[in-house]
Amino acid sequence: MYAVISFSHKNTNVALREKLHFSNDENIQFLSTINKFDNILESILLSTCNRCEVYIFIKDINDLSKQNDREDIKNQIAIKICNDIVNSLAKFKNISQEILHNIALIELNRNAIHHVFCVASSLMSVVVGETQISGQMKEAYKLSYNNNLCSKELTRLFHFAFRCAASVRSMTDISKNSVSVASIATNIAFDFLNKEYKDSTKEFNALVVGVGEMGVICIKNLIKHNVKTTLCNRTRKNAEDKLKDLGLIDIVSIIDFNVLHEQINQYDIVFFAVSGGIIITQDKIFKTTKNRIFFDLSIPRNLSFDTKALLDSNISNIEVICVDDLKNKAEEHINARKDNIKNAMGIVGKFTIDFECWLSSLGVDPIIKTMRHQAKLASIKEIDRAIKKGFIPEALRNNVEKLLHSAFNEFLHSPTKRLKNISNDENSDSILESIANVFGVQDRILLNRYKCEYDDTKLNV
DSSP, X not given: OEEEEEEETTTSOHHHHHHTOOOHHHHHHHHHHHTTSTTEEEEEEEEOSSEEEEEEEEOOGGGTOTTTTOHHHHHHHHHHHHHHHHHHXXXXXXOOHHHHHHHOEEEEHHHXXXXXXXXXXXXXXXXXXXXXXXXXXXXXXXXXXXXXXXXXXXXXXXXXXHHXXXXXXXXXXXXXXXXXXXXXXXXXXXXXXXXXXXTOOOOOEEEEEOOSHHHHHHHHHHHHTTOEEEEEESSHHHHHHHHHHHXXXXXXXXXXXXXXXXXXXXXXXXXXXXXXXXXXXXXXXXXXXXXXXXXXXXXXOSBSOOHHHHHHTTOOSEEEEEGGGGHHHHHHHHHHTXXXXXXXXXXXXXXXXXXXXXXXXXXXXXXXXXXXXXXXXXXXXXXXXXXXXTSSOGGGHHHHHHHHHHHHHHHHHHHHHHHHHHTTSTTOHHHHHHHHHHTTSOSOOOTTOOSOOOOOOOOOO
């Protein structure tokens, strides 16, 4: 059984999402812990600015329940397992269990599958249609798979999720002229600049802290609008390499990370998008004569303060905008794409049903049953033909039938045994799929596409 435990921008505020952020090492450590639970076979954890989600595969509920014909009993057992994971998450992150239980979204079975497909297709993102989430899910899958924390079952799920996301992008305009949290932030920045510097000869400048995906989007948008831009990164070489890749090494200035505190007050606009938590504390911010705007696009947050905290300190001309503050702008984007979202949800629904049908077709029993049934039909057909042509008398029908059935059973004995032996191997899907296709158990084939593709691109932050 598939299950999802979700904490996202839809049910969790930015302060709590910050506490639920996982580094790669923490990710592996937590999944290693919950994979030791008796009934959890595989797990993946996705940690982004806007969501913390645990995807798990629970052993066959029929093995856990004496009353296995009762769907509600199965779900109760699965929910109990998910609640145990929430308890472990609360302990791991030192958060109140009650707080997490009150907001946790738990999905099971088809709802869990549908949820994963929606997330991969960016239908649950702050900015619907953004493409960053697909890469983030691939990285989460890669981390879990390479550390032996997930295998066949979640690989199947994520494989279909990525195919679903690709279909949504190709069959709708949901990602056409796609925007992201970072691009929305830069649009707000341009509105700010137009307001502040309209009919003015003042020079304005922007600073981007971090060369991850968000930082790169900010840089590209700023340069496109001819904004004087400076880049700061923990590692200067990574910043230089990134600007060379972008062809902007002679256009964008670079400052060293160790002088960030000294120079932070020189910029009209600053975008913070670097990993590692707090890098600027309020005592480093000085009041100046010009209005400024800071964007904190990172989780955990890079700034220890917000607009209100600055106002309380008599600094009234700096606005601090975090990820959650961008939701209103994102809503405008969502409203403009309602038709595309409706079509995309239809695609996700179809993929959810297709995935369930695909899973059932990969079972060994249906394949064996079909093989034997087709052998029986072939036997009957040939006996009828032989009797009609006078090769054998009608009186011998039953004996010949038994003989042929016995021969086919002997012939199929070894393949049947081998099929059952390989059925639990994580690389068996393509074999089972091929056989199912040959014998007509299913209509399509996905040869050599079992293992999920994942993005090997390293984000230098």
